[in-house]
Amino acid sequence: MFSPRPVLLAVAAVLLSTVGVASADPPSWQRIEPALKTPWSDQVSPSNALPEYPRPQLTRDRWQNLNGVWQFSKATAGEAPPIGKNLAERILVPYPVESALSGIMRHETNMWYRRTFTVPREWRDRVVLRFQAVDWATTVWVNGKQVTRHTGGYDAFSVDVTDALKSSGDQEIVVGVSDPNDAGEQPLGKQRKPGDGIFYTPSSGIWQTVWLEPVAATHIERLDMTPDLAKSALALNVRATGGGIVEAVAYDGDRMVGRVSGMANAPLSLPVPKPHLWTPDDPHLYTLRVKLNGDQVGSYFGMRSISLGKTSDGKTRMLLNGKFVMQMGPLDQGFWPDGIHTAPTDAALRFDLEQEKALGFNMVRKHIKVEPDRWYYHADRLGLLVWQDMPSMMTGREASPTGRANFESELHRMIDQHKSFTSIVTWVPFNEGWGDYEVGRIADQVKAWDPSRLVNAESGVNCCDSEPDSGRGDMYDNHLYIGPGAPMPSETRAAVDGEYGGLGLKTPGHEFDPAGSFAYEIVPNSTVLTDRYVDLQKRLTLIKQRCGVSAGVYTQTTDVEKEINGFWTYDRQVSKMDFAKVRAANEALIRSADTAPPGEFPPGKPGIDGIDAYAFNEGQGTVARDSVGGHDATVTNGGWADSALTLTGNGQADTGAPLLDTSGNYTVSAWVKFNEVGGAFQTVVSQDGPRDSAFFLQYSGADRKLAFSFVGERALAPVTPVAGQWYHLVGVRDAAHGQLKLYVDGQPAAVRDACLTDKTTGNTVIGRGKYGGNPVDFLNGSVDEVRVYDRALTDAEVAAVHTRGR
Template sequence: MKRTSIRILTLITAAVSVLGVTNAASAEPVWKPRTPPLSTPWTRLVGPNNALPEYPRPQLTRDRWQNLNGVWEFAGAAAGEAPPIGQSLAERVLVPYPIESALSGIMRHEDRMWYRRTFTVPNDWRNNRVRLNFGAVDYDSVVWVNGRQVSTHRGGYDSFSVDITDALKSRGPQEVVVGVTDMTDKTWQPIGKQRNVPDKGIFYTSSSGIWQTVWLEPVASTSITQLDQTPKLADSTLRLTARTTGDTNGLTVEATAYDHNRVVGRATGAPNTELKVPVPHAKLWSPDSPFLYDLRVRLVRGHRTVDDVGSYFGMREVGMAPGADGKLRMTLNGKILFQMSTLDQGFWPDGIYTAPTDAALRFDLEQHKVLGFNTVRKHIKVEPDRWYYHADRLGLLVWQDMPAMRTGGTPPPDAQQQFETEMHTMVDKHKSDTSIVVWVPFNEGWGEWDRGATGRIADDVKKQDPTRLVNAHTGVNCCDSHGDSGRGDIIDYHQYVGPAAPVPSPTRVAVDGEHGGFGLEVKDHMWFGDGGAYEMEPDSATLTRRYVENQRDVMATAQRCGISAAVYTQITDVEHEVNGFFTYDRQVRKMDFPQVKAVNEAIIRTADGSGGGTAPGPGTPGPDGIAYYPFSEGTGTTTADALGHHNATLTGDATWTDGHPGSAVRFNGSTSTVDTGANVLDTNGNYTVAAWVKLDSLGGFATAVSQDGPDHSAFFLQYSGQDNRFAFSFAGVRALAPSAPDTGRWYHLVGVRDARAGSLTLYVDGQQAGAASMCDGGPGAGNTVIGRAKYNGGPVDFWRGAIDQVHLFDRALPAGEVAALYNSGR
């Protein structure tokens, strides 16, 4: 048995054992860490006395607080079970590590669970209210203090707080019991990449229960609960609202901004109203200069301070503007800045959803800077507040995804409403983080229920936070997507290995939301016995070379097509995925980092909106094109190019049949092609492809005409079995006909590529049937082929049926000429 298989067997065996109970019935249960399949450099540093001891809320700090992280009692629970008030539980768990993690000491999933511990309240807190704070608990939680229910909360990614003063005893130990239910993907709750049964693919181990810091703090009966901060560069102010709870009569908010110890601005006003704090000659925050101002906010009554909190902020502004080439691009502080990002999943082999230490939490972000990235896409997970604090301090732009619901099916109305509630809570709680520049409601259609609803949600987020860009649907061209709603500030395509090349519109910038995914297995640093990626490489040198080549394609796409950002998959390996710069345990660098940094910084430096490339020429005039295959021979294995010198060969049992009219070629759906032996079309420019086609059967892809590229066809004039419609496609995007075709009937298909407009247009029987936008379909230096396509390096999508009268043009035909071509062949 392989060593990795033994590890997995050990993990499974551990999952069904009871931790911490010795053979002696009288022995006190103790916490013990489990052994994860992989250990990070920080695993051994974690213990009962140092479980994330840092203050957890950097944008609202108080001097006095008590950390409740550490060893708690634990037990699995049954539905409807009474809370174990005053009862000792059999196991010990280390909070705040999710129970599936090795660091928790439990290392198994429970749908329902109990946590219990005692604490004491410091004597000098007696004249204050005491609040119990939870960073995050996944998913439904109920809290009791001294047997009294004090709180319920739903949502696995947001903090919540409760005043427990009235439930406290006057002295001595106080008991807190937390009941948690987390069904993960058995329900429609937002879960991101979590699954009860992780697969050898893109879904990972679940994280249940308390997974962020728990703490106490003393506050006044009237106190500050949140600081809403919005920098305004136009008048060099910070717009600040101090939200409060309690009686605010006679209270004033005093806010003071500092450049280190120097006061730069002050403002006073009423609680729960917006103040303008002046920040003259502001030092702007950016990835190259992530300057942060300190902030002190006091709640005062007369000369008496009622509450006093600390915070910080950065002065920066996010927007869009056209470049010199006229294409709309993202801006930071009024200047075009290409956002070069990784996909960051936020998973750990020892803590799963929770980084083992604060240094570990910071490490992944620090390595982004080492690698020359200026942006992080936080992929369908919301991190603890300290993660955003580190991003703010390091100078990393952040795209914040909303954690997705599960894939497959349509969520019911109550789940839809809960998703929106949690999404708006996420925006509300993180809208003061300097680093966040983009909100992303949906990923690849996961959990999406309606395209119109997606557009409405994007509008709602923009209304809630008009200071940031909204990416309504990252990967709108992919997977479970219901299609482009046309809303938000961004059109976002995914393409592996890519890069994706959507085209900006007058109102929306275009981005490559995911690309890359080059993989390398590293022995003894694998979660499973094998790993997967979108393209596997044999060694580090090849992996680095392919990354650099791919990023040079990103550079060309940014200059020529006007994309504003690109997201590479990904910063670290995660479970079965081995496409990271680091192994999952963060122990091994898998690429040559100086080469990675050099090409990333070159992209950021050169993708400045100045444009590149030359405009397509006018092409060859006339109604026939530059190559025409009328298939008039009716016999033999060669068919003539009636216009040029690219005679084609029938291969793979392609045969002759009745045409439209005359003769045509019949294709068997598995081996038959007509190969022109040349790359007839310059796929970097304008072109048009036309053919009469007839299908024998529906279902599955079938391509009538394509032109080979290194990995994929540069274009596909095809039938899409996924959509049951005709299409003119690039890899990752399709211009689709509105309805399904019939078998046994001749159709005239025309695909028009307008390179300047970045458009693909499909015509069926002389009428426009569909359109899509994409800057290019990748290189197409291979042969033009009739009857099949190329994808992932090999031949695919063989035509099943007949094809006749294939025309190839080196220009984009207008609608009138397409109609004339159709009428000429009827």
């Protein structure tokens, strides 16, 4: 019996050619049709299930692939492993049990795999069994002997099985897996049971390659490689199972360029004179050969640096090899309708990256998932910078001490196993508050584990369930749909648009769930979709130049299950945009000038009367007079009391015109009294845009604070307001300095960097906002003395407006 804490169940696999069964007609792997088929679905068979050597940065000539048909069965928690017993079903490894390609296509929390193998006679050394990834808790027996346990769904593990092997004949492996999925406290990324919305079908069990290889008793287990451009060298540490002298030789093609020897498990510096730098435009790689006591492995590396620095405009930006390169890429989820977490073939795994490169991208964000090593190898060869996310823990659930320990252990292992890939330039430990905790500490820890890369402490720190910005890490990451947002760098951090876009197009016959398909904005055809994308890229170009943004991540590479916002359909069968125009837009963005002169802002009307003003002294009727301008407001569902307009959560006063040029400087002033201050947003004054308000002078229910806001950005007062009390709110948009300023009762209360906004043509409205194309955030309270100004008032002028009172 094996321990049920955690329940580590076992599964056995038997290749049909090597396993005897009692029945004359044994079960076989059965192909199941997925909801959508990719171009590679029918290429998968028991004889070619991912046959490539899985570890490109540590290769050996001799190995045995154990992918193929294994025996399979559901397991019961606590039961004994089925040593020597045939199992009733057949599964194709390494496709997850929920996938069509596995031949099972259902979820199991506990499962057994079983198979046999033979050891080649010429293998005289130690034999190591390797699993590239199993989700989540795994126990392994060889010939009835338990040889290892492992927890972690995204990292590789291995075990020396030599002492468990028989001298000859068939050897038996039984593997038990337990995957609690979203009921557990482990990193699981976007897996949910069942998949829904922005979360997807889970992937349990063995989902990456399993293999055997012979090694010496003292052998190389890992190569830690970090380019050191300052020294024209590769910092190398040969991690080995024992001591000894290692020799490492670097080649550029067939030409040897550097050699070093020294002790294993110790820092070495391998000279690379006049290094040929790796860039997305020129992804040059060197070959590496390493020897230790007769053990020899092959590898490769690239020479590049990633850092922060100031550009000519004084802004902090991300630098590649000491130069600013705008990083532009898609959000890449890595899900498949036939294999879920596992691409059907290596060509399929490579396809997404090849298409991203062909679309003119130079970066890709690997979102909430870790890929097989060959994915990063392809990114290295193609020339794509990679932001690597850590798979998140469960959303909406506070992590326990056990959960936190799991997360940090797996995060450390993920970094250690991937930190030698040239393409990876940024680690992203958290996203949008999903299972986050102690964000600043974790960011510092990641930086300590790998000082050579940038750290994005929390992607989307401005939204959703994120903790307040810790100020840590190397960048401030803004998420805004449709966006893009316009964040600004600080003295110590770059600014990036970590997610924007999400434009969708329905493609009949290629939707995973036609009835449930959704996107942030759905357009009618490919032409409109392409034009909208090009417009967003032009907008991001201006944000890059004026605000100093260093990177953008568009959502997303392909449709994923119900999401229909990809460049490709989920089955990779249909391209949804004019790719030539997409490529041109991306290249124009990346290669555009780093800076652009700021816009010219007119001085505006002097004085503190404003350009329009509403005193709400009428006391009756449906018209509120504009005492300064010519834009009387129409009142809907409003009342009058105490020389003010009263609204009860469904009314407004519409001025009938866009009173403000929202692309420039302006100020909005109002007195307001809230009937209640709970979790709902309440907007006092706004101006309608095509989809969202250009600004919101408001109460933020999410923060329980008064605010002056753009979508995704809020200048928040530090004190929670009290229901039934009058407040004087003033929001100042200082476009010249890229700031939102909030004043409460004549005093400065908050400042927020917000670089750029659009000119909107919708009406200025009192008593509500607009979001997602709909009226929202209706005021429940009273409003008085609303004034708007076509310039940014000074502190003294705001104080003077307040002194006038109501």
